[in-house]
Amino acid sequence: MSETTPTNAPQAPAGPRWAAALGALPHCISNSPDGAVIEVEVAHLHAVLAALRDKAQFELCTFVTCIDHYPAEPRFALHHQLLSLANNDRVRVRCVLPGESAPTCTDLWPGASYMERECFDMFGVRFEGHRDLRRLLMPEGYEHHPLRKEFPHQGIEPDRLYREWDRKRREGWTEEA
Amino acid sequence: MGSLKPVGAESQESQGSGFFATRADFLINWSRKNSLWPMPLGLSCCGIELMGLLGPKFDLARFGAEAARFTPRQCDLLIVAGTLTWKMAQAARTIYDQMPDPKWVIAMGVCSSSGGMYDSYAVVQGVDSILPVDVYVPGCPPRPDAVIDALLKLQKKIEREDPLGRLVGPTVAPVGEEGTGELVFQPNHGLPKGPWDKHAHDPKSREDLGDPAPRKTEVKP
Ligand code: SF4
Numbered sequence: 001m002s003e004t005t006p007t008n009a010p011q012a013p014a015g016p017r018w019a020a021a022l023g024a025l026p027h028c029i030s031n032s033p034d035g036a037v038i039e040v041e042v043a044h045l046h047a048v049l050a051a052l053r054d055k056a057q058f059e060l061c062t063f064v065t066c067i068d069h070y071p072a073e074p075r076f077a078l079h080h081q082l083l084s085l086a087n088n089d090r091v092r093v094r095c096v097l098p099g100e101s102a103p104t105c106t107d108l109w110p111g112a113s114y115m116e117r118e119c120f121d122m123f124g125v126r127f128e129g130h131r132d133l134r135r136l137l138m139p140e141g142y143e144h145h146p147l148r149k150e151f152p153h154q155g156i157e158p159d160r161l162y163r164e165w166d167r168k169r170r171e172g173w174t175e176e177a
Numbered sequence: 178m179g180s181l182k183p184v185g186a187e188s189q190e191s192q193g194s195g196f197f198a199t200r201a202d203f204l205i206n207w208s209r210k211n212s213l214w215p216m217p218l219g220l221s222c223c224g225i226e227l228m229g230l231l232g233p234k235f236d237l238a239r240f241g242a243e244a245a246r247f248t249p250r251q252c253d254l255l256i257v258a259g260t261l262t263w264k265m266a267q268a269a270r271t272i273y274d275q276m277p278d279p280k281w282v283i284a285m286g287v288c289s290s291s292g293g294m295y296d297s298y299a300v301v302q303g304v305d306s307i308l309p310v311d312v313y314v315p316g317c318p319p320r321p322d323a324v325i326d327a328l329l330k331l332q333k334k335i336e337r338e339d340p341l342g343r344l345v346g347p348t349v350a351p352v353g354e355e356g357t358g359e360l361v362f363q364p365n366h367g368l369p370k371g372p373w374d375k376h377a378h379d380p381k382s383r384e385d386l387g388d389p390a391p392r393k394t395e396v397k398p
Contacts, residue, residue, distance in 0.1 A: 138299075139264045146298050155298025162266045162307065 017087060018056035022048060037092045042078075045095045046103040049080060053108050058082035058091065061109035064116055066123040070149035074098050076125055080105065097125065104129040122147035202341050209253075209279065210335040213242040213328070216252035216276060218269060220259025223286040223318045227258040230321035240328055249275040254331075255308070256324075260288040261301040273308050281311045281335070283327050286318050293317060 016036055019029070025048050028039045040048045052058045062081040069075050080093040095102070104127040106113045116127045117136040124145035127133055135142065139161050144151055215237075219227050230237055237243045246252050249272045261269055273282070284304050287293035290313040292302035304310060311334060312327040319327075 137264075151298070153297055158263050158298045159266075159301075159306065162263055162270075165267050166270065166307075 016091075017089060018052060018058070018084075018091060021051050021055035023051065025051060032092070035090050035092065037094050039094050039096075042095055042097055042102060045078070045093070046105065046108075048093060049082075049105050049108055052082055052091065052093070056084065057086045058084045058089075060085060061105065061112045061115075062090070064105065064112050064119055066119050066125050066147075068123060068147065068149045075149075076100065076123060078102050078119075078125065100124055101126040101128055103127070106130055121145070124148065202338075205340040206336050206338055209340070210332040211241040212244075213254040213281070213331070214244045214246055214252045215242055215254045215256050216249050216272065217245050217247075218255060218257045218259070218272060220257070220261055220265065221288070223258035223288065226318040226321055227256060227285065227324070230324050235321040235325065237325070237328070240325065240332070242328055249273070250277065252276055253280045255280065255282045256285055257282065257289040257304050257308070257310075258285040258318075260293070260295055261304050261307075262299045263301055264299070266301050266307050269304065270307050279338075279340070281331055282308055283312045283314060283324070283331065284310045285314045285324055285327070287315060288317070290315065 016029070022038070025044050026041065027044070027048060030037050030039065038048065060083040062083050063079075064081075065079050067077045067079065069077060074096055076097040078095045078097055080095075082091050082093065084090070102125055104112075104116060106116060106127075107129065113130070113132070114136060116130055117132075117134060119125050120127060120130075120133055121135040121137050122145055134140065138146065141161055144156050146155070215231075217224070217227050217231070219225075229235055231243060231245055242254065249255075253276060255273055255276060257269065273280070282304070284290045288295060288300070289304045290310075292300050294317075296302070301307060312331045314323050314327045316323050
């Protein structure tokens, strides 16, 4: 992220600008080609995100997504990418999920709602506290989560919902006729 | 007869007061094929080519099919231009059902013809899984010229149809619509007139050819 760091505000050698905001919350900071990554446990995820928003001016949640590390256990890693408009600064929060549920961050950034819905749709990660956790891309009623690694890319009965709808529609026709 | 010949127009006196003698089915087919009203179902990138096709440069008006309407109730030619997903399939089938008979379908581009490169869980592997298709246009995307060619082929196909079968009863047994496995009476069902009508992709010749070839994308759980 060196190209987005303002030239008149060089990084202090003592650590990134937002490091103090995390305070005593247990975390570990590493560097990736995409910038700093904060690793946290799921129990502290919401507190870390809230601290970053309130104390370090990360006003924007760019995306929430998940990576499936199947067959490794635990398999899901949740990624929140945050952007600070005031400081032109980005940070990523990585959280390995022990199960399939995670705390929602829609109370911090309401715009994260669609991204959490997509994440639920594609990976089956349940966001506790999300007010309207429905599927976003796949049709309502679909049972599988397509971006999981064990999901075949040609799908499992991709036409089932359509065929059911089609059968009902045709039966409705014959009743009327 | 198969032509529109003015009768009695040879002499100067009868100019303008002559009449046409022709066959009813020829006249019906002639008027149908020259005023197809397309329903543009632009689903993705092919829709952009479709806009070019309807625009002045390629000028579909030359073939009588420029009156694109965005309500299916005023259209008789469904152009499926783009990637049809299973989620969208219900809407596409509803649009097809809402079009008044007689109606025809052009599958524009490899996505709507066969699923194309999207051999995936989300994409319908060819709109002929849910609709009867008359003409397939290859290409990704097809040039507007290719769609014009498809339209001319469709006009040739309409020429061979049997519009009076609706009044005097079907002259050939109705066949199932592709993908549904049910017998549906098609009022504009064509009369097979030669070997060109027996094409593996033509649902109207399925009875003669036996079962369709297995799809290239068999679902493996
Ligand atoms: S055939 Fe090619 S251009 Fe047309 S919708 Fe598919 S991917 Fe897009």
